[in-house]
Amino acid sequence: MKQLLLQIFTWWNGQTMGTRFFTWRHGKRVGEDEMGNIYYEGTMTSFGLPRRWVVYKGYAEASAIPPGWHGWMHYRTDTPPTKETYVARAWEKPHQANLTGTAAAYRPQGSIAAKGERPAVTGDYDAWTPGS
Structure with missing residues (x-):
């Protein structure tokens, strides 16, 4: 019940009912990062690019997106981090x-x-000081 009320009345705690719908x-689910955020891709925008969005796990904070997903x-890339083998530099x-x-x-x-x-x-x- 609490989760339902949070989705109806707040936008900063995960996804709203409109975003869920x-x-x-x-x-189309593309992947999930190590923090539990889920990434989606959908219909084309007016610029001819696929619409991309994230459903945050918990509080919606843009800095919680890791560099690869950012x-x-x-x-900047068409390949999501789940489809490539990325190894961080030392x-x-x-x-x-x-x-x-x-x-x-x-x-x-x-x-x-x-x-x-x-x-x-x-x-x-x-x-x-004035006048000095």
């Missing part, structure tokens, strides 16, 4: 979603949100 009518979603870091606004967000030294003390002011800065 559109996917049922026009979508390239496919934005028509220098590539694993994909991480944007953590801004969460407890795990980056907080540099001196930030109000960071723990600890702010560094002392060195005195080499003179504030601007």
